Amino acid sequence: MIIEDRRLLxxxxxxxxxxxxxxxxxxxxxxxxxxxxxxxxxxxxxxxxILIVGINSDKSIxxxxxxxxxxxPLYSRAxxxxxxxxxxFVVPFDEETPIELIKIIKPDIHVKGGDYxxxxxxxxEIVKSYGGEIKIIPLIEGFSTTKIIEWVLEKYK
Numbered sequence: 001m002i003i004e005d006r007r008l009l010x011x012x013x014x015x016x017x018x019x020x021x022x023x024x025x026x027x028x029x030x031x032x033x034x035x036x037x038x039x040x041x042x043x044x045x046x047x048x049x050i051l052i053v054g055i056n057s058d059k060s061i062x063x064x065x066x067x068x069x070x071x072x073p074l075y076s077r078a079x080x081x082x083x084x085x086x087x088x089f090v091v092p093f094d095e096e097t098p099i100e101l102i103k104i105i106k107p108d109i110h111v112k113g114g115d116y117x118x119x120x121x122x123x124x125e126i127v128k129s130y131g132g133e134i135k136i137i138p139l140i141e142g143f144s145t146t147k148i149i150e151w152v153l154e155k156y157k
Contacts, residue, residue, distance in 0.1 A: 002078050002090045006104060009091060013105050016050055025107035027054030027098040029061050029145070031070040033080050036143025043137050044111040045086035052089045052105060053081055054098045063096055071149065097122045106130050114138040 003009045016023055024047045030037055045051040055078055061070045070077070074092055081090045093101055102110065102123050110127045111134075118124055118134050127134055 001088070002082050002092070004092060009089075009101075010104055012089065021050050022048035022109070023050045023052060023105060023107045024048035024109045024111055025052045025054065025098075025102065025105050026111040027056070027093075027101070028113075029056045029065070029070060030077050030081055031061065031072055032145045032148050033072075033077065034143050034145065034148060036140040038084060038086075039140050040113060040137055041081075041084060041086045044135075047109050047111065047135060050088045051086055052091060052107065053087050054091050054093050054101045055081060057092050057094045060094050060096055071145075099123045099126060102126050102132075107132055109133045109135055111135050111137055 003012065013023070024044050026041070026044050028037075030053075041051065041053070055074070056064065058070055058074050078090045078092060081087050091101055099122060103126060107127075110123065110132055112118075112121060114136055116136060118136060121127075121134065124134055
């Protein structure tokens with residue numbers, strides 16, 4: 001389910017917590033979704049009962065990665081994520097960090113890929129403030145959106 005309304009998100013999270021379900025949250029751009037993304041999300045899901053994925057909006061990605069990105073528009077990226085077995089909810093966000101979503105969700109576990117270090121995460125302090133845990137999942141070697149873009153550009157020059 002793709003959730004765009006923050007109040008609806010609050011209601012859903014409240015209900016999940018009332019059921020004592022362990023909530024795992026992760027976030028990212030997920031532009032040109034590939035095997036590395038899918039394996040990462042499968043591993044994240046195994047850490048709890050519910051996996052909520054925050055997905056950067058097109059506007060947010062442009063701020064972070066520049067005007068040539070994203071390659072795939074938000075609703076196509078969100079649709080693909082929403083149809084993966086591991087993913088329970090997809091929440092688009094316009095901010096550069098997932099801090100506002102984390103304040104609402106207060107996940108039991110916040111997951112990031114191995115290209116991050118806990119001490120470098122702007123959201124780490126908030127996660128720890130309510131007793132949440134941060135897990136870093138190693139990336140699958142050889143898979144990245146940037147590498148795919150470079151490969152396509154080289155192949156179709």
